[in-house]
Amino acid sequence: MNSIALPHPNYVEARRQHGQDDDPRGSVMRIDAVPFRLVSGAELPEVTVAYQTYGTLNANKSNAVLICHALTLDQHVANPHPITGKEGWWESAVGPGRIIDTNRFYVICANVLGGCLGTTGPKEINPSTGREWGIDFPVITIGDMVRLQAAFLDQLGIPDLFCVIGGSMGGMQVLDWAARYPERVFSAIPVATTARHSAQNIAFHEVGRQAIMADPEWRGGSYYGGPGPKAGLSVARMAAHITYLSEAGLHAKFGRKLQNREALTFGFDADFQIESYLRHQGSTFVDRFDANSYLYITRAMDYFDLAADYGGLLANAFKGTKARFCVASFTSDWLYPTAESRAIVHALNAVAAAVSFVEFETDKGHDAFLLDVPEFYDVLRGFIGAAAEKRGL
């Protein structure tokens, strides 16, 4: 298997400090409402959700914030990662006194369905065979992820959410939440996202999947116990990573600079810094991510077309919503460009929803949603602060 059984020392120490050192994998909840029926019609006989929480739920349970994570991220938003030991992926925004203030809000993030950090997914055990699911795991959708989060929140005893926030695939979940459970969402912040995957989005994902499946070590998805399709997953990550950056950003950071050498080597070594960087991204990714999870989650994203679930008209998805929305995009994001966010805004306008929309100027590409873009953080702070005031928090 992989290294989840051996959590990083930073993570162990962080949990010890929080008095949680009894459970090195973090909090895990077995869902009672099983079998869990999926959009495809398939059923999961058992479902487990791995999650992290920060802060305290107030007496009237009105201060819960759900953070929805992106494709390759996980529930470790604001604590060291159990495998890499690196700080949480959104620690710059989540924590005491930060934008998503854990002194004020009860912040929840759960590993998505199909994920590989504790929530039920293809690398977990299929109860009917006693072996890993592999590609016998049913194909899931963004809607399934959201429905599981709702079941999980039911079990946590949280009736509704002060805020649902997420970028990229997390933003898709935010939109699905607002559409599916309008009465449970007070405010919604979909960032750098889209209401449907474009042909180009699907194309890039298909390249990644084919890279994984072309690796002989993939073994039809039954690679557990072996080395696994590291080369394939690494290439998938490299290709995807390019889509998270911008041409201008790449140029500024790497240009044609050479990697630890004075001249070209006339070979296929990583002569250029960008090559070395991508290889590093690929090789570190395989240590923390399951290849089959990558297949399933990218598929879920490709299947995402919110309007299609509501008679082909996106506005129908948000009809009657009382939620306050803050839609954000970034100028250099060509994966989910601003036009996709505008389509969401038009739909929200059409149903007279309270929506704000800002496009932020940055050369950081799609990845900007994870970075401390000061204007973006200012707007988040303003929006969340005003919403909290409205909610009486």
Place this chain on the structure above:
Amino acid sequence: MATREADIRARDVRVDLLEIGRMIEPGSRVLDIGCGDGDLLYHLVHDRRVDARGMELTREGVNACVARGLSVVQGDADRDLVDYPTGAFDYAVLSQTLQAMRDTRAGLEQMLRIGKRAIVSFPNFGYWRVRMQLLFKGRMPDTETLEYPWYNTPNIHLCTIRDFIELCDDLGITIERFLAVDAGGKRSRRVHSTRRANLMAEQALFLLAFNGERDDSGAPVYR
């Protein structure tokens, strides 16, 4: 509410914005087109209990508004008004932005499609000081409301009060109220003669409605 009045005074809300606020009943749905830093929106939402939204071209303006807790969408009035549904708002407001639109007539038409009523304010090019500058100096006017030099002004479609009234007539738009406002937005007054206002008013404030024929979607059929 005494505290509310004191708060308005403390914030020094411009008189023309207060006048716009008075034209709008509490609880109405309002779209402020070209809302800038959100001064009018803030006044409507906080002092007048109006459900107000904004559209603003500049990123800085939108950021400022959202940081103040206002619902504002980044957009271009010339391009994005068509995306709003017919009758979505009780009022569409265009405060000091009319003269900067590329297609003023289309913008006005869109406002009375989106809003049941429209509120429009603009600098009056018929104001006597403007006329004097052209007549005696032979120069493009430089006044408090028209402060940009001719070569880089955003004000590309300036008009007089009479011009605007004529456009409304042409489109079949009804003028329900009209106010003359001075340059700093400090004083406003009811004016009975638009001819006199065309000479004396530095800025104009109109409340408009469309009472004519509408198509199946409820959109006005303009003349």
